[in-house]
Amino acid sequence: NAGVTQTPKFQVLKTGQSMTLQCAQDMNHEYMSWYRQDPGMGLRLIHYSVGAGITDQGEVPNGYNVSRSTTEDFPLRLLSAAPSQTSVYFCASSYGLADNEQFFGPGTRLTVL
Amino acid sequence: GENVEQHPSTLSVQEGDSAVIKCTYSDSASNYFPWYKQELGKGPQLIIDIRSNVGEKKDQRIAVTLNKTAKHFSLHITETQPEDSAVYFCAAGFYKLSFGAGTTVTVRA
Numbered sequence: 001n002a003g004v005t006q007t008p009k010f011q012v013l014k015t016g017q018s019m020t021l022q023c024a025q026d027m028n029h030e031y032m033s034w035y036r037q038d039p040g041m042g043l044r045l046i047h048y049s050v051g052a053g054i055t056d057q058g059e060v061p062n063g064y065n066v067s068r069s070t071t072e073d074f075p076l077r078l079l080s081a082a083p084s085q086t087s088v089y090f091c092a093s094s095y096g097l098a099d100n101e102q103f104f105g106p107g108t109r110l111t112v113l
Numbered sequence: 114g115e116n117v118e119q120h121p122s123t124l125s126v127q128e129g130d131s132a133v134i135k136c137t138y139s140d141s142a143s144n145y146f147p148w149y150k151q152e153l154g155k156g157p158q159l160i161i162d163i164r165s166n167v168g169e170k171k172d173q174r175i176a177v178t179l180n181k182t183a184k185h186f187s188l189h190i191t192e193t194q195p196e197d198s199a200v201y202f203c204a205a206g207f208y209k210l211s212f213g214a215g216t217t218v219t220v221r222a
Contacts, residue, residue, distance in 0.1 A: 004156075033209070042119070042202055043157070043212040050208070058209060059114065090156050097208045099145035099164075104156030 001026050004105035006091050012111045013081040021076040021108050023091030031094045032074040033058070033102070034066065036087040043090065049074055050097065081112045115140040117205050119213025127221050132190040134216045136203035139184065143205040146179055146186045151200045151215075160201075161188070193220045 007022045025032065033048035035058075045058030049068040063085060065077040074093075078085060088109050092102040116139040126132050138146075144165035149157035163170045163177045163186065170177050174193075179186040186205075190197055198220045204210040 035212075040122070040214055042117075042214040043204075045209055045211070048209055056209075059211070092156075098210045099207050101147070101159045101162070102210070104149075104158070106156055 003027065004091055004093055004103050006089075006105035006108050008108060009106065010109050012113065013078075014113050015082060017081050019078050019081065021078075021089055021091075021110075023074045023076065023105060024072050025074075025091075025093040025103070026072065027093060027095075027103065028071060029093035029095050029103075030071070031097055031100075031102075032068065033092050033098070034064070034074070034076045035090045035092065036060065036085075037090060037107075038087050046076065046089075048098070078110075083112045086110060086112045115143055115206055115211035117203060117211045117213045119203050119216060121216060122214065123217045123219075125219045125221060126193050128193060128195060130193055132188075132193055132197070132218055132220075134188045134201055134203065134218075135185060136187070136205070136213050137183075137185045138205040138211075140205070141181075141184070142207065144207050145205070145210075146177070147204050147210070148175075148177060148188050149202045149204065149212075151202065153199075157202060190218075193218075195220050195222055 034046040035043040047066040094102040147162035151157040203213040
């Protein structure tokens with residue numbers, strides 16, 4: 001199993017550009033989530049999904065969209081990038097709900113100029 | 114929503130000594146409390162977790178305690194080794210998790 005994969009590994013955007021961060025898992029996990037990690041602030045939940053077709057907002061959802069058309073994929077869309085979205089983004093998945101071991105991807109480092 | 118506070122933010126210990134990290138949470142509905150370890154350039158990895166119906170759990174050199182009345186839980190690492198150097202995060206929740214800000218642990222040889 002590849003586990004949780006994320007692409008790209010690094011990305012530089014200009015303010016106002018849009019892009020999609022890809023996340024896929026091959027463990028047949030129902031629960032998937034997106035976090036951003038900023039220095040001194042830990043991991044903050046952006047959006048999460050409890051299954052295909054079901055998504056909900058986390059702690060910091062503004063400026064981001066998600067969809068879950070399949071069990072395997074959970075892309076994160078930045079609609080109009082801003083410098084405040086410069087961060088490291090992690091995707092995670094788990095069996096059942098969040099109260100089981102979450103498996104994290106390797107992360108995407110995003111810089112918005 | 115849930116608010117998780119974690120202390121200390123940095124911790125330096127001599128190899129072989131113990132390390133303790135403490136977290137508090139605000140939402141009494143939280144019933145799942147995992148601890149994650151993050152090495153440089155990698156995603157976090159679960160090292161131990163505890164549920165609200167358990168007060169203590171141990172796995173070799175790592176132990177976690179939970180006090181639901183006081184809303185705090187702690188990670189204990191005994192006989193620390195250089196490979197224990199990393200950033201550790203606590204978290205709390207149920208259908209979604211809230212993470213603490215992290216503790217950078219350095220084990221001095």
